Amino acid sequence: MQWFDALIQGILLGGMYAQYALGMALMFGVMRIVNVSHGDLVILLSLIGISLASSFGLGPFAVMAALVPLAVALGWILQRAVLNRVVGEDPLPSLIATFGLSLALQNLMLQIWSANSRSLPGGGIESRSIEIGGIYIGLLPVIVLLVATGLTLGLDLVLKRMRFGRALRAASADVEAAAMTGINPRSVYAMATAIAVGILGFAAVFQSLRSTVAPSDGGAQLIYAFEAVIIGGMGSVWGAFAGSMVLGIAQAIGFRIDPGFGVLSGHIVFLLVLALRPQGLFGRA
Amino acid sequence: MTEVLSTHGLVARYGDFQALYDVDVEVHEGEAVALIGANGAGKSTFLRAILGLLPVKPEMVHLDGKPIGGTPTDRMVQKGVAIVPEGRRLFTGMSVSDNLRVAIDQTSRLGRKGGWTLKRLYQLFPILEEKAKTPVQSLSGGQQQMVSIGRALLCQPRLLLCDEISLGLAPRVIREIYTALPEIRAHGTSIVVVEQDVGLAKSASDRLYCMLEGRVTLTGRSEEITREQIGEAYFGGGHAVV
Amino acid sequence: MTSISTTVDQATPPVVNVRRQTLSGVIALSLFALIIVALATMAWWAKTGTIRMVLELCCYIVAAQMWNMLAGYAGLVSVGQQAFIGVTGYAVFVLAQTFGVNPFLAIPLALVVPAIVAIPCYLLLHRLDGPYFAIGTWVVAEVFRLVASNLGWVNAGAGMSLGVMRDYSGFERNVAMSILCALMILVAIGGSYWFLRSRYGLALIAMRDNPVAASSQGVNVRRLRFMIYVAAAVGCGFAGAVYFMAQLRINPPSAFDPMWSNVAIFIVMIGGIGTIEGVVIGALIYFVADRFFGEYGASYFVVLGVMTVLVALYARTGIWGMISKYWDAPWFPIRRHLMVEKEDRS
Numbered sequence: 001m002q003w004f005d006a007l008i009q010g011i012l013l014g015g016m017y018a019q020y021a022l023g024m025a026l027m028f029g030v031m032r033i034v035n036v037s038h039g040d041l042v043i044l045l046s047l048i049g050i051s052l053a054s055s056f057g058l059g060p061f062a063v064m065a066a067l068v069p070l071a072v073a074l075g076w077i078l079q080r081a082v083l084n085r086v087v088g089e090d091p092l093p094s095l096i097a098t099f100g101l102s103l104a105l106q107n108l109m110l111q112i113w114s115a116n117s118r119s120l121p122g123g124g125i126e127s128r129s130i131e132i133g134g135i136y137i138g139l140l141p142v143i144v145l146l147v148a149t150g151l152t153l154g155l156d157l158v159l160k161r162m163r164f165g166r167a168l169r170a171a172s173a174d175v176e177a178a179a180m181t182g183i184n185p186r187s188v189y190a191m192a193t194a195i196a197v198g199i200l201g202f203a204a205v206f207q208s209l210r211s212t213v214a215p216s217d218g219g220a221q222l223i224y225a226f227e228a229v230i231i232g233g234m235g236s237v238w239g240a241f242a243g244s245m246v247l248g249i250a251q252a253i254g255f256r257i258d259p260g261f262g263v264l265s266g267h268i269v270f271l272l273v274l275a276l277r278p279q280g281l282f283g284r285a
Numbered sequence: 286m287t288e289v290l291s292t293h294g295l296v297a298r299y300g301d302f303q304a305l306y307d308v309d310v311e312v313h314e315g316e317a318v319a320l321i322g323a324n325g326a327g328k329s330t331f332l333r334a335i336l337g338l339l340p341v342k343p344e345m346v347h348l349d350g351k352p353i354g355g356t357p358t359d360r361m362v363q364k365g366v367a368i369v370p371e372g373r374r375l376f377t378g379m380s381v382s383d384n385l386r387v388a389i390d391q392t393s394r395l396g397r398k399g400g401w402t403l404k405r406l407y408q409l410f411p412i413l414e415e416k417a418k419t420p421v422q423s424l425s426g427g428q429q430q431m432v433s434i435g436r437a438l439l440c441q442p443r444l445l446l447c448d449e450i451s452l453g454l455a456p457r458v459i460r461e462i463y464t465a466l467p468e469i470r471a472h473g474t475s476i477v478v479v480e481q482d483v484g485l486a487k488s489a490s491d492r493l494y495c496m497l498e499g500r501v502t503l504t505g506r507s508e509e510i511t512r513e514q515i516g517e518a519y520f521g522g523g524h525a526v527v
Numbered sequence: 528m529t530s531i532s533t534t535v536d537q538a539t540p541p542v543v544n545v546r547r548q549t550l551s552g553v554i555a556l557s558l559f560a561l562i563i564v565a566l567a568t569m570a571w572w573a574k575t576g577t578i579r580m581v582l583e584l585c586c587y588i589v590a591a592q593m594w595n596m597l598a599g600y601a602g603l604v605s606v607g608q609q610a611f612i613g614v615t616g617y618a619v620f621v622l623a624q625t626f627g628v629n630p631f632l633a634i635p636l637a638l639v640v641p642a643i644v645a646i647p648c649y650l651l652l653h654r655l656d657g658p659y660f661a662i663g664t665w666v667v668a669e670v671f672r673l674v675a676s677n678l679g680w681v682n683a684g685a686g687m688s689l690g691v692m693r694d695y696s697g698f699e700r701n702v703a704m705s706i707l708c709a710l711m712i713l714v715a716i717g718g719s720y721w722f723l724r725s726r727y728g729l730a731l732i733a734m735r736d737n738p739v740a741a742s743s744q745g746v747n748v749r750r751l752r753f754m755i756y757v758a759a760a761v762g763c764g765f766a767g768a769v770y771f772m773a774q775l776r777i778n779p780p781s782a783f784d785p786m787w788s789n790v791a792i793f794i795v796m797i798g799g800i801g802t803i804e805g806v807v808i809g810a811l812i813y814f815v816a817d818r819f820f821g822e823y824g825a826s827y828f829v830v831l832g833v834m835t836v837l838v839a840l841y842a843r844t845g846i847w848g849m850i851s852k853y854w855d856a857p858w859f860p861i862r863r864h865l866m867v868e869k870e871d872r873s
Contacts, residue, residue, distance in 0.1 A: 033658060034659060034662055036661075082836065082840065085840050091657035092598060092602075092800075093839045093843060095658050097839035099792060100831075100832045100836035100837075101832065102832070103828055103829075103832030103835065104832025105832070107825040107828035107832065108825070163394070166383055169376065170387045174377075176358070177375070178376070180362065180367070180437075181436060182359050182363060182392065182394075182440055183359055185359075223662065230655070230663075258677075261677070263669075263673060267666055268670070274655070274663075278654040
């Protein structure tokens with residue numbers, strides 16, 4: 001029974017990771033870029049959200065309504081001001097630029113918010129739980145998972161059905177040919193990063209509701225997003241979603257074995273996937 | 286005839302390597318112009334330079350008499366210049382209809398009007414309708430070329446650039462594709478055909494330019510130019526104007 | 528410049544000399560030899576505080592040069608070299624403290640560890656594409672940190688102390704640190720220079736400039752990358768072994784500190800990637816900045832981060848790249864210059 005419980009908790013945790021992983025999978029799929037400051041952006045948005053909540057007395061969903069548009073704008077600016085200048089065959093410039101950004105952001109947050117851990121008051125929803133067949137399931141993790149599923153579904157639909165999605169897929173297949181068909185790669189990229197960071201607006205609210213955040217936490221979030229994408233297999237948003245579930249389950253089960261082993265067992269599953277199935281569990285060979 | 290495209294002393298380079306030297310080419314409305322030359326003569330470079338894929342000065346390329354050299358590729362499409370690129374360059378992983386939809390999406394976004402619709406395209410290449418749901422990477426070479434042409438046409442071009450569209454295709458398929466060209470011209474679209482096959486280029490064009498080592502070595506009306514002249518211009522010798 | 532006159536008479540082939548050394552190179556090489564000697568004799572002319580400071584600088588230079596070999600030549604961008612720094616540091620402590628090996632002998636012995644550890648790491652990580660490789664190296668470093676934090680016989684999260692160093696006098700320790708500094712710089716800078724001028728080094732430069740062409744020229748790109756990765760692991764390990772021996776203490780967060788990557792990347796990018804000169808310049812800048820502005824803590828790192836972004840956006844070749852555009856006087860000349868007789872322009 002306790003393993004079944006760990007499995008459920010793992011899936012719910014995976015819902016959190018999926019919200020980080022979607023944006024990373026999207027950006028890598030379209031531009032072959034990894035934004036090293038991905039995790040720091042989550043933390044930045046969380047801290048802004050916490051400050052908003054305490055200054056204006058906003059509830060968590062009001063904070064979300066403010067953060068998501070802010071995140072979209074942040075992503076758009078990030079792409080226009082920085083990433084559009086470093087997209088290209090060579091992975092080095094984009095890595096270095098976002099690496100420097102990560103260093104700057106982390107320390108800027110340290111100055112503004114100090115090194116203390118904070119969290120977003122949820123008005124009770126963070127501690128409410130429902131009992132199903134002897135297992136207590138937190139209400140908040142369920143909401144997180146539902147939102148993650150909704151975001152994945154929505155992103156998948158956008159990519160498959162909408163004009164912007166087709167332009168995005170075209171640009172990721174062959175950016176020069178896409179431009180020859182009238183697509184402006186830079187605005188498509190800016191939209192993609194706006195969506196990727198926009199999703200982090202949701203993630204930021206949930207992250208700061210379910211646990212605490214501190215300026216130095218970004219690196220861990222980046223690594224979880226990355227592991228989820230690789231475990232699931234590149235090339236589809238559902239791969240990233242499924243990879244997040246696997247990572248969440250691995251961490252939850254590891255944590256049951258020994259609390260010091262939780263994060264590590266996620267890393268080990270990642271390395272095992274890399275060794276045995278480098279294209280990812282759900283990726284095409 | 287009104288001039289659609291003209292280049293004036295067009296110069297282009299890849300880093301330190303100069304690939305085009307003072308190239309002057311004109312294309313008039315409704316005209317088909319062929320560009321021939323050996324591998325590395327600068328034909329594809331010429332097309333890339335027009336499309337803003339290589340840095341060139343504004344006054345080197347004119348569209349409707351206005352200097353537009355160096356305009357980004359997507360803006361050139363907006364202005365009515367489309368290309369069937371060398372190697373087809375389809376969007377792999379997407380179906381035939383999605384590949385074509387991308388072009389329709391963009392022309393409607395850019396507000397370009399024109400006579401080409403999916404229906405007309407399917408009349409021109411019926412096989413594409415049959416394969417509409419097939420991922421493009423599992424099509425034959427000829428079918429892929431049709432998708433590439435179709436994608437360019439759905440950009441509603443006034444000027445269509447065709448880069449080596451016969452390359453790697455069976456003679457029967459090449460004939461099928463080239464018989465579509467008059468139909469395209471019937472819409473008032475001007476065409477620039479880049480070809481290595483001289484016979485094909487001559488028969489498909491009103492005028493032709495022959496290039497050698499980045500320079501135009503021969504220009505004239507296609508039916509008036511002789512094989513000997515082309516041979517000389519193709520492999521070297523003096524500049525000849527007919 | 529590598530251009531040669533092309534208007535040479537066809538009938539008589541030109542007399543061509545291959546020149547590999549330049550005046551600036553000879554001066555720099557003599558200076559380099561002088562610095563090595565000065566480092567090795569520090570114990571006799573410098574205070575302990577100075578020696579420690581120089582030792583720290585030497586460790587940064589080595590870590591930066593190793594990152595430079597990976598990212599600037601082999602095209603392998605790593606943000607996890609701290610894995611090898613920490614592992615080797617721990618190896619020294621375990622050998623000396625747990626098994627009673629002489630600590631100075633423990634350093635060369637410990638270098639076997641990063642070499643062995645790097646092999647499976649590379650075999651796993653090279654499957655990751657470009658930017659994903661970088662994050663993968665970070666995961667590996669995190670795995671090492673977490674394993675060390677949970678491993679009882681390296682005292683888990685509490686870390687270890689190098690108590691055996693008490694058996695040596697202050698002067699003896701200073702002599703050892705001085706010689707180790709000289710050795711580290713000799714191996715990292717001298718060794719890199721020697722390597723880059725060798726057949727393999729030229730192949731590496733060819734590979735960096737055009738991997739497809741280089742592999743078609745018979746250069747085994749994959750094996751070279753692998754060799755560089757292992758060599759860089761050992762180089763970083765050397766720095767880690769010396770650094771933590773001087774610190775006398777090691778624990779998981781300090782051993783596997785991502786700060787090592789931050790500093791290495793900053794030094795190489797500011798100084799100029801793909802050049803040894805750049806590493807030297809970048810390390811000096813970092814060191815001076817750290818002395819003067821280090822006390823400002825977070826705001827200092829904000830500036831470092833922003834500068835790294837600006838270099839990536841606007842000045843990819845760094846300071847040395849800008850200098851060498853106007854002043855062609857390499858300190859570590861690598862290119863072979865074809866000199867046509869009577870046209871010798873130097």
